[in-house]
Amino acid sequence: xxxxxxxxxxxxxxxxxxxxxxxxxxxxxxxxxxxxxxxxxxxxxxxxxxxxxxxxxxxxxxxxxxxxxxxxxxxxxxxxxxxxxxxxxxxxxxxxxxxxxxxxxxxxxxxxxxxxxxxxxxxxxxxxxxxxxxxxxxxxxxxxxxxxxxxxxxxxxxxxxxxxxxx
Amino acid sequence: xxxxxxxxxxxxxxxxxxxxxxxxxxxxxxxxxxxxxxxxxxxxxxxxxxxxxxxxxxxxxxxxxxxxxxxxxxxxxxxxxxxxxxxxxxxxxxxxxxxxxxxxxxxxxxxxxxxxxxxxxxxxxxxxxxxxxxxxxxxxxxxxxxxxxxxxxxxxxxxxxxxxxxxxxxxxxxxxxxxxxxxxxxxxxxxxxxxxxxxxxxxxxxxxxxxxxxxxxxxxxxxxxxxxxxxxxxxxxxxxxxxxxxxxxxxxxxxxxxxxxxxxxxxxxxxxxxxxxxxxxxxxxxxxxxxxxxxxxxxxxxxxxxxxxxxxxxxxxxxxxxxxxxxxxxxxxxxxxxxxxxxxxxxxxxxxxxxxxxxxxxxxxxxxxxxxxxxxxxxxxxxxxxxxxxxxxxxxxxxxxxxxxxxxxxxxxxxxxxxxxxxxxxxxxxxxxxxxxxxxxxxxxxxxxxxxxxxxxxxxxxxxxxxxxxxxxxxxxxxxxxxxxxxxxxxxxxxxxxxxxxxxxxxxxxxxxxxxxxxxxxxxxxxxxxxxxxxxxxxxxxxxxxxxxxxxxxxxxxxxxxxxxxxxxxxxxxxxxxxxxxxxxxxxxxxxxxxxxxxxxxxxxxxxxxxxxxxxxxxxxxxxxxxxxxxxxxxxxxxxxxxxxxxxxxxxxxxxxxxxxxxxxxxxxxxxxxxxxxxxx
Amino acid sequence: xxxxxxxxxxxxxxxxxxxxxxxxxxxxxxxxxxxxxxxxxxxxxxxxxxxxxxxxxxxxxxxxxxxxxxxxxxxxxxxxxxxxxxxxxxxxxxxxxxxxx
Numbered sequence: 001x002x003x004x005x006x007x008x009x010x011x012x013x014x015x016x017x018x019x020x021x022x023x024x025x026x027x028x029x030x031x032x033x034x035x036x037x038x039x040x041x042x043x044x045x046x047x048x049x050x051x052x053x054x055x056x057x058x059x060x061x062x063x064x065x066x067x068x069x070x071x072x073x074x075x076x077x078x079x080x081x082x083x084x085x086x087x088x089x090x091x092x093x094x095x096x097x098x099x100x101x102x103x104x105x106x107x108x109x110x111x112x113x114x115x116x117x118x119x120x121x122x123x124x125x126x127x128x129x130x131x132x133x134x135x136x137x138x139x140x141x142x143x144x145x146x147x148x149x150x151x152x153x154x155x156x157x158x159x160x161x162x163x164x165x166x167x
Numbered sequence: 168x169x170x171x172x173x174x175x176x177x178x179x180x181x182x183x184x185x186x187x188x189x190x191x192x193x194x195x196x197x198x199x200x201x202x203x204x205x206x207x208x209x210x211x212x213x214x215x216x217x218x219x220x221x222x223x224x225x226x227x228x229x230x231x232x233x234x235x236x237x238x239x240x241x242x243x244x245x246x247x248x249x250x251x252x253x254x255x256x257x258x259x260x261x262x263x264x265x266x267x268x269x270x271x272x273x274x275x276x277x278x279x280x281x282x283x284x285x286x287x288x289x290x291x292x293x294x295x296x297x298x299x300x301x302x303x304x305x306x307x308x309x310x311x312x313x314x315x316x317x318x319x320x321x322x323x324x325x326x327x328x329x330x331x332x333x334x335x336x337x338x339x340x341x342x343x344x345x346x347x348x349x350x351x352x353x354x355x356x357x358x359x360x361x362x363x364x365x366x367x368x369x370x371x372x373x374x375x376x377x378x379x380x381x382x383x384x385x386x387x388x389x390x391x392x393x394x395x396x397x398x399x400x401x402x403x404x405x406x407x408x409x410x411x412x413x414x415x416x417x418x419x420x421x422x423x424x425x426x427x428x429x430x431x432x433x434x435x436x437x438x439x440x441x442x443x444x445x446x447x448x449x450x451x452x453x454x455x456x457x458x459x460x461x462x463x464x465x466x467x468x469x470x471x472x473x474x475x476x477x478x479x480x481x482x483x484x485x486x487x488x489x490x491x492x493x494x495x496x497x498x499x500x501x502x503x504x505x506x507x508x509x510x511x512x513x514x515x516x517x518x519x520x521x522x523x524x525x526x527x528x529x530x531x532x533x534x535x536x537x538x539x540x541x542x543x544x545x546x547x548x549x550x551x552x553x554x555x556x557x558x559x560x561x562x563x564x565x566x567x568x569x570x571x572x573x574x575x576x577x578x579x580x581x582x583x584x585x586x587x588x589x590x591x592x593x594x595x596x597x598x599x600x601x602x603x604x605x606x607x608x609x610x611x612x613x614x615x616x617x618x619x620x621x622x623x624x625x626x627x628x629x630x631x632x633x634x635x636x637x638x639x640x641x642x643x644x645x646x647x648x649x650x651x652x653x654x655x656x657x658x659x660x661x662x663x664x665x666x667x668x669x670x671x672x673x674x675x676x677x678x679x680x681x682x683x684x685x686x687x688x689x690x691x692x693x694x695x696x697x698x699x700x701x702x703x704x705x706x707x708x709x710x711x712x713x714x715x716x717x718x719x720x721x722x723x724x725x726x727x728x729x730x731x732x733x734x735x736x737x738x739x740x741x742x743x744x745x746x747x748x749x750x751x752x753x754x755x756x757x758x759x760x761x762x763x764x765x766x767x768x769x770x771x772x773x774x775x776x777x778x779x780x781x782x783x784x785x786x787x788x789x790x791x792x793x794x795x796x797x798x799x800x801x802x803x804x805x806x807x808x809x810x811x812x813x814x815x816x817x818x819x820x821x822x823x824x825x826x827x828x829x830x831x832x833x834x835x836x837x838x839x840x841x842x843x844x845x846x847x848x
Numbered sequence: 849x850x851x852x853x854x855x856x857x858x859x860x861x862x863x864x865x866x867x868x869x870x871x872x873x874x875x876x877x878x879x880x881x882x883x884x885x886x887x888x889x890x891x892x893x894x895x896x897x898x899x900x901x902x903x904x905x906x907x908x909x910x911x912x913x914x915x916x917x918x919x920x921x922x923x924x925x926x927x928x929x930x931x932x933x934x935x936x937x938x939x940x941x942x943x944x945x946x947x948x949x
Contacts (some may be wrong), residue, residue: 023869073877077933099868101836152920159927
């Protein structure tokens with residue numbers, strides 16, 4: 001096995017392992033940090049998929065943005081030293097059932113679907129292509145997304161501030 | 168060219184839209200929006216006009232159209248048709264409209280509904296320009312109704328006054344009678360020819376698809392629209408009352424442009440007038456010219472005199488159309504638009520001054536009454552001089568525009584009478600010349616009573632002031648446009664426009680009826696025409712001077728005692744003063760008749776119809792009470808059973824609804840698994 | 849690593865784990881984490897197909913939009929969670945059953 005391949009399977013295992021911790025950790029703060037590693041792991045996999053731009057985006061937005069938000073959420077909504085708040089979970093078996101259902105669906109789909117003949121493109125930088133695509137072919141969705149983000153920004157600020165007025 | 172015309176047409180519409188929605192919030196209440204829109208339209212029309220002059224070709228025309236309604240065989244195209252005729256009309260409309268817009272800034276200053284006034288003016292300009300530009304009768308009809316609406320809105324502009332609101336209604340309803348004829352005419356034309364497009368109609372008539380009595384009927388029916396809009400006898404009654412509107416409106420709509428639309432329409436459809444239809448047109452026009460002039464002599468409201476004078480002048484134009492002197496009639500439309508708009512704006516200036524004087528002195532009398540004026544020429548020099556120019560023009564004095572066009576009409580009328588074997592047709596020139604002398608007389612009566620002599624009311628006279636520049640400058644522009652030179656260029660002959668651009672560029676439209684019949688509908692030889700023009704010119708100058716001299720004798724030098732004369736011919740005076748009792752006549756016949764008919768219908772309604780309705784109600788009630796019992800017993804029982812069942816089932820099922828989203832997700836997943844497993848395995 | 853299958857397997861496992869997390873956690877923030885896992889697993893599928901199936905890279909563009917939506921969703925969701933916490937002093941979704949009654 002080449003070095004690259006070893007690394008690939010290591011990252012894969014690392015990603016799945018972190019995701020398992022996210023799912024099963026008792027303390028929410030542990031889940032949050034495990035989520036960080038899952039995201040980083042995904043970024044690593046993206047690089048193997050020759051999606052360099054997306055890997056960077058993944059790090060910046062998910063790790064730098066969304067995860068920080070989630071951490072804030074955890075810290076602000078819960079007293080982490082409060083023992084009662086820990087392990088507030090639904091019945092494990094029931095939840096495993098949910099996972100099982102999903103697994104069944106995916107298993108059935110994978111087993112039934114005749115997969116495409118695959119090509120394997122060479123590694124190539126994609127940033128320029130993405131830029132062109134966004135500004136030509138996907139211009140309208142791109143603009144709509146920007147409006148959506150603006151709306152989300154205003155909405156989030158409004159929602160988070162609303163309580164202050166009452167106090 | 169077409170784009171230019173579209174800009175000319177649509178800019179006022181844009182201004183209207185802005186004004187009606189935003190006018191109040193704009194600085195200066197947005198008057199500049201309307202004024203600049205019509206200003207640009209005016210500039211663009213000027214470009215078209217200059218292009219027309221540089222082409223100098225009488226056959227010039229451009230058309231463009233798009234399909235508007237297209238259902239199988241039924242097709243209507245909407246398009247624009249530009250020829251010299253339309254360009255001159257565009258020029259007239261935009262010029263007068265622009266000047267009136269500017270003038271209104273001064274006249275309407277401080278009005279509470281200032282912005283709405285300008286919005287209406289813009290809407291009017293838009294509709295009037297559309298009327299000029301459309302290439303088909305249907306489009307013209309649409310715009311025709313739109314100008315009618317604008318006229319209604321603007322006459323009733325001071326709607327808190329009952330008289331203004333009623334005048335608006337009167338104008339609208341009277342016009343509807345004429346427009347009904349117009350609509351019928353449209354239907355006749357469309358049924359026979361299958362198109363509204365003017366050139367298609369021309370072809371249709373030339374090929375004989377519409378001929379004989381039906382053609383005459385179509386012509387007269389279309390002319391009915393013109394009778395209403397141009398206030399011809401017997402539908403003239405609305406125009407004097409329309410003077411309730413603000414004076415700029417009277418100048419723009421009820422003197423220069425909208426009322427002239429009737430003349431424009433007749434000119435546009437002149438190719439399909441048969442000889443009989445032309446006679447109807449000519450006699451109605453000629454009679455109206457004389458009839459309205461005789462009323463104007465005795466009126467004391469300055470605007471009413473002008474209104475009757477407008478009716479009379481429109482009669483001239485219509486008469487010219489009827490005797491086949493189309494270009495002369497249209498020429499009079501152009502010159503009349505300038506000097507009559509000027510007369511109205513001048514009278515507006517006087518009224519404006521009177522109004523302010525009355526406010527200052529706390530006098531509550533009619534500011535329009537010429538009996539309260541006198542000697543204003545010293546106080547209002549600009550208004551006086553321009554008013555005098557307009558009066559000379561309308562009286563038909565050489566060196567002024569009115570002379571050229573009026574002379575052309577009178578010459579044309581005389582030529583018509585001379586070319587016909589029936590001597591009765593000499594009535595038409597008689598109408599024309601008599602009206603000319605009376606016109607000169609009553610116009611100078613107004614001038615003398617307003618501007619000369621001693622002030623009748625020194626208390627008011629003290630406070631009379633010249634109007635602001637924004638009002639006098641339009642007057643001066645219109646006054647200069649009433650000089651002969653603008654119409655006789657490139658020649659400088661003050662007594663004939665024959666070599667002028669107008670006569671060179673505007674040709675008599677070819678008659679489709681002649682093409683259908685194979686011989687000319689109306690043939691007037693060169694020789695007759697020439698002698699008629701020479702004679703007509705002599706007579707009309709003589710008559711105009713006589714009329715002026717009479718006016719001075721009566722009212723300035725007071726050689727004749729007016730009061731005594733009035734007493735002597737009391738019955739005639741009363742007839743004229745009360746406008747031949749037409750309002751009363753219509754009130755007694757049409758209005759009362761309609762009311763009686765309405766009462767009859769009301770009686771029929773309350774007795775016969777109501778009886779039937781009540782009877783059926785009685786039957787229905789009994790039937791209902793039976794079905795009601797059936798409902799209560801049987802149907803309700805069924806419904807209750809279903810309801811109870813549902814409630815029981817609901818009670819047992821609601822326990823599943825825990826309100827916890829995660830269980831719902833589980834449920835959804837389970838369902839999905841079920842579907843996928845059954846479908847795919 | 850030169851086949852699409854490992855990526856699809858990672859995607860599938862993380863997806864299942866994400867759904868499991870959504871159902872298992874009572875804490876609203878925990879549920880949000882589950883949603884993020886699901887979104888990421890979808891993303892990797894898109895990108896994998898972009899590399900191995902599509903001749904262009906349209907899958908990557910879709911992923912970018914998914915990331916944008918995720919960011920917006922996270923911001924709004926956390927704002928709502930904060931509000932709920934202020935009002936009810938809890939973020940336990942089992943307690944938030946006011947709509948049930």
